[in-house]
Amino acid sequence: MISTSSILDRPALVAWYHRNRARSRALFGMLADEAYYSQPIALRHPIVFYEGHLPAFSFNTLVKKGLGRPSIDAALERLFARGIDPDAERTLQTAEVRARWPTRDEVRAFAAEADRQVLDALASGDVERPGHPLLDRAEAVFCILEHEAMHQETLLYMWHRLPFEQKHRPTEYAPRVDGPVPAVECIAIPAGRATLGVDRESIPFGWDNERPAYAVDVPAFEIDRHDVTNARFLEFVAAGGYDDFRWWRPEDWRWIENERITHPLFWERAGDRWYWRGMFEQLPLPPSWPVYVSHAEAAAFARWRDARLPTEAEFQRAASGSAPSVVDFSSWDPEPAGSHPAGASAWGVEDLIGNGWEWTSTPFAPFPGFRAMASYPEYSADFFDGEHFVMKGASPATARELLRPTFRNWFRARYPYVYATFRCAR
Numbered sequence: 296m297i298s299t300s301s302i303l304d305r306p307a308l309v310a311w312y313h314r315n316r317a318r319s320r321a322l323f324g325m326l327a328d329e330a331y332y333s334q335p336i337a338l339r340h341p342i343v344f345y346e347g348h349l350p351a352f353s354f355n356t357l358v359k360k361g362l363g364r365p366s367i368d369a370a371l372e373r374l375f376a377r378g379i380d381p382d383a384e385r386t387l388q389t390a391e392v393r394a395r396w397p398t399r400d401e402v403r404a405f406a407a408e409a410d411r412q413v414l415d416a417l418a419s420g421d422v423e424r425p426g427h428p429l430l431d432r433a434e435a436v437f438c439i440l441e442h443e444a445m446h447q448e449t450l451l452y453m454w455h456r457l458p459f460e461q462k463h464r465p466t467e468y469a470p471r472v473d474g475p476v477p478a479v480e481c482i483a484i485p486a487g488r489a490t491l492g493v494d495r496e497s498i499p500f501g502w503d504n505e506r507p508a509y510a511v512d513v514p515a516f517e518i519d520r521h522d523v524t525n526a527r528f529l530e531f532v533a534a535g536g537y538d539d540f541r542w543w544r545p546e547d548w549r550w551i552e553n554e555r556i557t558h559p560l561f562w563e564r565a566g567d568r569w570y571w572r573g574m575f576e577q578l579p580l581p582p583s584w585p586v587y588v589s590h591a592e593a594a595a596f597a598r599w600r601d602a603r604l605p606t607e608a609e610f611q612r613a614a615s616g617s618a619p620s621v622v623d624f625s626s627w628d629p630e631p632a633g634s635h636p637a638g639a640s641a642w643g644v645e646d647l648i649g650n651g652w653e654w655t656s657t658p659f660a661p662f663p664g665f666r667a668m669a670s671y672p673e674y675s676a677d678f679f680d681g682e683h684f685v686m687k688g689a690s691p692a693t694a695r696e697l698l699r700p701t702f703r704n705w706f707r708a709r710y711p712y713v714y715a716t717f718r719c720a721r
């Protein structure tokens with residue numbers, strides 16, 4: 296079937312690109328100069344990489360590979376596509392990083408030219424070509440737009456780890472910490488069907504890991520109405536949960552022991568009190584906020600409670616009819632669990648889309664019929680290794696353009712930096 300109708304709304308896509316770039320500028324603009332060559336998370340590149348990477352990825356994917364136009368600066372395009380391989384297990388000193396990477400002016404001059412050419416392509420380039428590996432259904436256009444939006448969340452994970460004095464706090468911002476701790480309540484979901492994947496033709500764009508259409512039957516199960524809060528997780532910590540191997544998978548227990556982990560990364564201890572490391576300040580631990588933890592810690596808590604994490608299919612089933620709550624950069628931190636009941640799903644399960652990604656027990660894997668996408672072939676396929684688990688939903692730092700039911704996120708079980716929470720299923 297030949298479709299003659301275009302899915303390109305050029306003014307909307309140009310506006311989205313401008314929106315993305317403005318937000319990225321604001322995020323980099325939040326930081327003090329001395330943070331620019333620092334590396335707040337050892338497994339990630341220094342911050343300078345990302346300011347170049349965002350426009351470079353867009354330019355490389357859409358303009359160079361998609362439209363076949365010439366380079367701006369081949370060396371920078373290569374550098375910002377992948378970065379400099381970090382020396383194994385070694386965090387560079389800021390001075391070494393500064394010597395290896397371009398100056399900020401060089402990064403910005405490259406970015407300005409990349410932006411100009413990407414915008415020209417979006418406004419008038421031949422970016423939708425049926426049958427073209429990158430431009431069929433304008434795949435590369437959506438790929439670059441979602442890529443930048445997703446990076447903004449991962450940038451915030453990094454910013455979160457920076458010293459407070461290296462971040463400019465928006466003057467009007469105050470975290471919302473008030474709110475009662477919701478009671479633990481379990482909701483029964485009857486057996487039924489869950490839709491996990493979608494056909495390429497059914498939506499303007501989805502990543503390769505969301506395709507093709509895929510639905511499964513889900514047996515009846517029960518799931519918590521609310522995310523596990525800090526107050527609830529504190530019971531696990533106080534009960535010695537981090538000292539008892541029985542709750543942990545062997546590989547997770549090794550991590551707990553080797554790294555001497557005794558509490559969630561977002562928690563800090565001062566004297567005999569617990570605090571939450573917020574984006575801009577340390578707060579007395581807000582009891583009603585969803586706890587942010589790694590998959591390893593979430594799974595251990597669930598086992599301790601004689602429960603388990605929901606599967607991806609159970610999440611999908613529980614979430615049907617949900618409306619977003621606490622998403623799209625509306626807050627720099629979470630809000631009390633259960634403070635947006637209007638967003639509850641058809642079953643009454645709250646905050647499934649927002650206020651923190653939700654860990655599932657499902658290893659990240661392709662749906663039957665998966666094909667890697669040409670515009671970004673390594674996006675998903677590099678992570679089908681059994682070490683990554685699917686997260687669903689959204690966090691306060693997830694752009695609204697990414698909020699679609701089939702969107703999947705994934706991280707390693709022991710990566711503790713993400714805005715991810717969980718709830719128990721049975």
Ligand SMILES: [Fe+2]
Pocket residue numbers: 348352442446
């Ligand atoms: Fe990227």
